[in-house]
Amino acid sequence: MDKNLQIPGQYIIRFQTATVVPAPYAHFYTLQVDIESENDIMVDFGITYTDREELDEDDLLDEGFSPDDDYQWNGSVPTIWVDEFREILESSKTIRRREESEFEDFVEVELEENGKRVTIYPVDKERWSYFLQEFIQAIFETGGRENPFELTYVDNDGDKETVIDLKASFAKKTFTLSKNKSALRNLDWTQLQKIMDTVYKAEFVPDNASDSKPSKKGKYITAGDGLWYQLGVAVLETTSKSKDLAKIESLFNTLAK
Numbered sequence: 011m012d013k014n015l016q017i018p019g020q021y022i023i024r025f026q027t028a029t030v031v032p033a034p035y036a037h038f039y040t041l042q043v044d045i046e047s048e049n050d051i052m053v054d055f056g057i058t059y060t061d062r063e064e065l066d067e068d069d070l071l072d073e074g075f076s077p078d079d080d081y082q083w084n085g086s087v088p089t090i091w092v093d094e095f096r097e098i099l100e101s102s103k104t105i106r107r108r109e110e111s112e113f114e115d116f117v118e119v120e121l122e123e124n125g126k127r128v129t130i131y132p133v134d135k136e137r138w139s140y141f142l143q144e145f146i147q148a149i150f151e152t153g154g155r156e157n158p159f160e161l162t163y164v165d166n167d168g169d170k171e172t173v174i175d176l177k178a179s180f181a182k183k184t185f186t187l188s189k190n191k192s193a194l195r196n197l198d199w200t201q202l203q204k205i206m207d208t209v210y211k212a213e214f215v216p217d218n219a220s221d222s223k224p225s226k227k228g229k230y231i232t233a234g235d236g237l238w239y240q241l242g243v244a245v246l247e248t249t250s251k252s253k254d255l256a257k258i259e260s261l262f263n264t265l266a267k
Contacts, residue, residue: 012123013104015096020044022120025142029112034079036060041142043095051092054084055149083153088181091148098141104130115139147180159202161209161233163262168227174262178202189266208261209233212254218244229259 026038039057046052058080099119108131110116117138120129132138150156159178164171175188176197185202186194209231219237224230229241239245241255248254 013100013102015045015092015099016122017048018044018046019122021095021099023142024116024118024120025139026116028115034059039146041145045092045095048092049089050086051089051095052084052086053149055146056080056082057146081150081155083149083155085153087148087152090183091145094141094145094183098138102138103133105133106130117142144180144183148183151179151181157234159234161205161231164223164230164232164238165262165266166225166227166229172266174265176205176265187265205261208257211248211252212258213246213248214239215244215246220244231258 021043023041023043024038025041027036029036037057037059039055042054044052044054104119106128108118108129114135115138117135118129118131120127122128147156151158158180159176161176163174163176166172173190175191176186177188178185178199183199185197185199187197188194216235216237219239221237223232224238224240228243230238231241231245232238237244241258245255245258
């Protein structure tokens, strides 16, 4: 198979979460990618969450879902996604036979080969799952369903306050940092996942958070939900032996340099 990106070309990606994934997180979607030129990429996207009948509306809201989270959108996404799609398609090992496991997400890609439509299956499903998560986040952002990622970390030691603002656009794949409202500094995109893994490994407790920026001594995080979470009060260790809070503090101390 010629793995070079076809321009113009139409690709259809079908994804389904592993069967062990419970409601309301289990979902499937179809993503049609039409690449008209090096500068023109159109998508037609629809996602459906399955097994919703197992949970009532209150359960869904408790899990952070609304009853109408299924989503349909089509339109143009930023040009950078032509290169992103090319990179994963051309570098991936694929097979022609369908293989499914209850513990793995399912991914298949339909494309044109020698004038007919064929289906291939990426071997590295985990890599494709992560790529597709970012791609869909870019779609949500472009379509106006979600805002770009923002996170602010405040370290108030009683004498001075240090503020670190992080902003990431999945649509444009840009990641920036500003310290104390200074000029923006570009960060490598790969740092975003490390930061999110470090921060969100800890346990966030909304009931202990504040809805206004605190002025007292402490370390705080806010990330788009309007709440301020103080480390040690509303951001807690996941286990008695974990070092989640120390890792968060070390991370932002490094970013502040």
